[in-house]
Each structure stands twice: as structure tokens, then as C-alpha cells.
Amino acid sequence: MGRDQIYYKLGRYAADPAKRFDDACEANGQNKTKTSDANSRLDDLSTFTCTKAVAEKPADMKTLVVGPYGEPYLTDGHHTLTSIWEASSGGPQAKMWVRVQDNLSNLNRATFFRTLHERKLIWSRDGDRPAYPADLPRSLGLKNGLGNDPYRALVYFTRDIGYTQLADATEFTEFYWGDWLRTVVDLKTVNLDDNASHLAAVHTAAGAMVALAPDATVSNGKTAAALGRLETLNETEFTALSQPVGAAKPGKLPYAVAYRLALKP
Structure with missing residues (x-):
């Protein structure tokens, strides 16, 4: 991912903390923030409200596919969700709604990744070098997640x-x-x-x-x-x-x- 895109978001959140909740509402398919206050937290969805219900705008939601052994693979939203992870009151405990594109848990690992390639749901490069399934990080966050391009x-x-x-x-x-x-x-x-x-x-x-x-x-x-x-x-x-x-x-x-x-x- 492009870290400077994340840095822009984090800089913006520091200057305008309410922006965090607009991005969370949008990612949840809920448009934008309706109410939030000084006690609102990204890791507690009950502390702020959005103008629409969850998934009312499904096209705005981030996506995943379910892979072998039921493991989820994020296919979109790496920048947004990493920004929320890194933001104040976010972190790994932040809960977000994500749209499931497909359940491919019945496939073996080789067939699963071949299917992702065929559907153009995976980018197999790390900057200017090839990348392989074993290279995929298992976590979001700047310390544990994707490298910088x-x-x-x-x-x-x-x-x-x-x-x-x-x-x-x-x-x-x-x-x-x-x-x-x-x-x-x-x-x-x-x-x-x-x-x-x-x-x-x-x-x-x-x-x-x-x-x-x-x-x-x-x-x-x-x-x-x-x-x-x-x-x-x-x-x-x-x-x-x-x-x-x-x-x-x-x-x-x-x-x-x-x-x-x-x-x-």
C-alpha cells in the first residue's frame, strides 16, 4: 500500500478527530457521521451514530472472500482499515462491517489463489517485484501489515x-x-x-x-x-x-x- 495515503489520513484525524467517524461510517456502508462526541471511540461502534443503517450503501463497503479453513482474505479497503487501525481509539479491537464477496472455503489453497487471480481479486506484486501467497501479511497495521509502495x-x-x-x-x-x-x-x-x-x-x-x-x-x-x-x-x-x-x-x-x-x- 502507499503509506503516504495512510499518513494523510492520520494527519487529518489528528487535526479533525471527527473525520475518523465519517470514514468508519462510510466503510460500514452508513454514509457519514450523524452524532459523535469527545467520548466516541472507533473500537466501540455504539459510541457514535451514522446517517444510514449498516450496508445501506453497500458499494462503499470494503470486501473480503472466505478462503480455505474459513480464513478471511481482505480484497479491498487495506488503506481505509489500516488508517482506522492506526487512528486514536482504533487499533486491532476496532470492529468494522465488511461485505463478503464469496465463500471459497471449499477450495484447496492452490485452487483458491488461482481463482483469486482469475477474478482479479489479488495483486501479486510487492512494489516492482513479484509476490506470492506466502508473502501476504496476516494482519493490518503499519507494523505488521503490507509494505510500502x-x-x-x-x-x-x-x-x-x-x-x-x-x-x-x-x-x-x-x-x-x-x-x-x-x-x-x-x-x-x-x-x-x-x-x-x-x-x-x-x-x-x-x-x-x-x-x-x-x-x-x-x-x-x-x-x-x-x-x-x-x-x-x-x-x-x-x-x-x-x-x-x-x-x-x-x-x-x-x-x-x-x-x-x-x-x-
């Missing part, structure tokens, strides 16, 4: 600037873009702890996206148009992304950078 985070910040998430978006849209951006932006030359340097990388990445022809192949046979490439770079959204922490409407990236810096000794 900075290109996945870079794509997150280019959303609605260089590309948009289509209503019928293909699975792993962000990862396809991330694969391609490895050939466009060398993040080893970017100071991700500096707003200006980090923002420049986002601008370069988004500019490269819109410069593609609609039928250009990005990754795995997916075209730029199929992955939501915008016709022109959305400078208005880029300006919004850039707004510093402390502004009337801080941007996502400065929140992420500030949180990264706060982690340093």
Missing part, C-alpha cells in the same frame, strides 16, 4: 489531477498507473519529506498521465482512457492538494508530509 501513494495524490476514478473502474487502477509511473518519475531523486519536492513529483506524474494518447497502453494491456486519464491537467485540484497545513482547507499532501516528519526522531 511509494508509487501507489503517488497515484493517490494524482487522482482528479491527472486521472479520475471511473464509475466502472477496473480492479487495481492505481497499481496499473503506479507500474507505469516507475518509468516516468524516479522517486529516489524526490525528497518526500519536503512539500515542494513532493508536489513537483505529483505535478510531473499527473502531467505525464494527461500527455498520453487515450489508446496508449499503460500496464497489463490497460489503456490510459480505460484507467481514467484526464484530457487536461486539473490545476485547480492541484492547487487544492498543495494548500499547507494551517490553511482554511489544507491539502492532502501537506498533511501526509507533516505526519511523516512527526515520525522522525
